[in-house]
Amino acid sequence: MMDTADPTCTWHDDITINGQPYPTRTHAPHTSGESDIALNLTATQLDYLRAIHEAGHAVTVLTAQAHLHSAEIVKGVTTTGIGGVVYACHLTDGHGYAIYSAAGERAADRWLHEAGLWTPERAVANEVGAHSDRHNFLAINPHVGFGDKDIDYRHVHDLADQALDTQWEAVTAVADALHQNGHLTGNAIATLTSLPNHPYCTA
Template identity: 65%
Template sequence: MTAAAPTTTWHTTMDINGEPYPTRYYAPDADGSSDDCYGLPPAQLDYVRAIHEAGHAIGALIGRGHLHYAQIVKGTATTEEGGVTDCCNLNDGHAYAVFTAAGERAVDRWLREAALWTPERAVANEVGAHGDRRQFLAINPHVGYGDREVDYRVLHDLADTALDKHWAAVTRVADALTQHGHLTGDTIATLADLPNGTHTAR
């Protein structure tokens, strides 16, 4: 990744676990859980989760990682995570950046294409990605929110470019994930028409 000048201001109107949480979009009235802020019916919330995990899954495959599985929590069950995508062998920093941000950016794109995007839903999406961001930043201290060498928007830009090339695959995987709740990596690779990478024991 190369450094890039911030193009927009990060907003810090949200707190997570007592810590300020920067968001690209501004929605001062957003309050409650991520699901509450979406204000969508359960079926569409399931699809939000599916698009998020499908974005990660495609990010893993195009990064030549080995994808084990992707799954979502369907319905109104309250859990800390709405889904999981498990992969290994993403040894390249660029690939890991795309994988990290692809879930978040896939949801933002889907909301726009479905004419469901609002600032409140955009912030809900960003809050839903806090685990992804936290894991990435923990091992990449040079990346931040306008206060480090590399701005986190660089990850967003990389993920957006990758999703542009593979958006049809993302939606195919999301459709199947919504239906089944769990898909193996090989099944996802077949749906996406992309090779699944080599498994590593590390």
């Protein structure tokens, strides 16, 4: 990723998770509670938001030429903080891993806009819902931060947005199927999107 020492957006520090500041690109100081509750969506909308999030991850596994095992969502309101999961391996390309890491939250944010459901409160709740994605990425990329490191996390968002622009039809197709079925194999997703699933290797 290119050097972007100067932040490309203002990060807000209204949210804390486990006592630690959690920067958000959207300002909604009165957002609180579990992200599912803060989203204030119908059950169907919430399930689809999860599907579009996991579809963003799943499709970018394939475009990174990694192996996609499966994708699934949890339907209904959950207090576990886990709304879905994508199982993948061989995400060895740093650029591809960055895109994959942010693709879930950026796909969900895009869908909220397109569905006419975007509000600052929902945007922040969506960002909070991506806590584990960000945590996992930042743990192995300590040079990425929120206006305080060599590379600003907004750049990771931008990379994901660019990838989603080229694969949005595939992402929505996967989300539709995932919303209906709750679980899809990686090969089924590859077939649905006409994207190759890199062979699985145990070596």
